[in-house]
Amino acid sequence: MNQSVKVSPECERLLFLCRIVRKEVQYLDETTSRLFLEAGETKADEVRHWLAEPELSERLDAFVARFSRLQDTVGDKLLPALLQLLGERPGAVIDNLARAERLGWMNSAEDWMASRTFRNQMIHEYIEDIHLLTQALNAGKNFVPHMRDTSLRLIREVEQRLPPSAQAAN
Numbered sequence: 001m002n003q004s005v006k007v008s009p010e011c012e013r014l015l016f017l018c019r020i021v022r023k024e025v026q027y028l029d030e031t032t033s034r035l036f037l038e039a040g041e042t043k044a045d046e047v048r049h050w051l052a053e054p055e056l057s058e059r060l061d062a063f064v065a066r067f068s069r070l071q072d073t074v075g076d077k078l079l080p081a082l083l084q085l086l087g088e089r090p091g092a093v094i095d096n097l098a099r100a101e102r103l104g105w106m107n108s109a110e111d112w113m114a115s116r117t118f119r120n121q122m123i124h125e126y127i128e129d130i131h132l133l134t135q136a137l138n139a140g141k142n143f144v145p146h147m148r149d150t151s152l153r154l155i156r157e158v159e160q161r162l163p164p165s166a167q168a169a170n
Contacts, residue, residue: 010081010084010085011162011163013081014078014081014082014085014158014162015158015162017073017077017078017081017158018078018155018158018159020073021070021073021074021078021151021154021155022151022155024066024069024070024073024151025070025147025148025151025152027066028063028066028067028070028144028147028148029144029148031059031062031063031066032063032141032144034059035050035056035059035060035062035063036141041138042134042137042138042141043134044130044131044134047060047130047133047134047137048130051130060137063137063140064119064122064123064140067119067122067140067144067147068119068122068123070147070151071112071115071116071119071147074147074150074151074154075093075096075097075112075116076093078151078154078155078158079096079097079100079105079154080096082154082157082158082161083096083099085158085161085162086161093113094109094113097109097112097113100150100154104153105150105153105154105157106146106149106150106153107146107149107150108146111143111146112146112150115139115140115143115146115147118135118136118139118140118143119136119140121133121135121136122136122137122140
């Protein structure tokens with residue numbers, strides 16, 4: 001006999017966020033490898049070339065969008081939902097990140113906050129200052145492994161804390 005398992009809305013939301021974050025990590029990894037074909041620092045001339053070529057410009061846009069989306073989903077949605085699961089009251093992003101660092105879910109809340117700065121530079125400085133954009137892109141590329149690591153740690157934390165019945169029902 002097949003019995004349906006009742007899963008709380010909070011558990012459903014956490015599982016949904018975990019599925020979304022997994023996809024966002026995958027898509028960001030794919031875009032990063034397609035945009036940054038060579039190891040090492042990208043030069044301003046190369047970024048200028050990307051902006052001049054429609055296909056490369058779209059890859060650049062995809063990288064910036066996927067980087068931003070993953071950062072927002074993890075920092076503004078998954079982390080606060082996980083803290084609530086623990087019975088904690090989520091606070092400001094910096095406070096939540098500091099708590100995640102203390103719990104061993106991320107290496108550095110300060111680095112995560114710094115990545116928000118270069119994310120904004122990737123978005124807003126894009127048109128005006130090629131050198132600032134290039135620096136921000138290099139910083140973003142170098143931060144992708146940390147974002148992936150943190151994202152996957154948070155997913156594992158959720159999966160360890162939810163009852164197996166909630167995970168099976170989803």
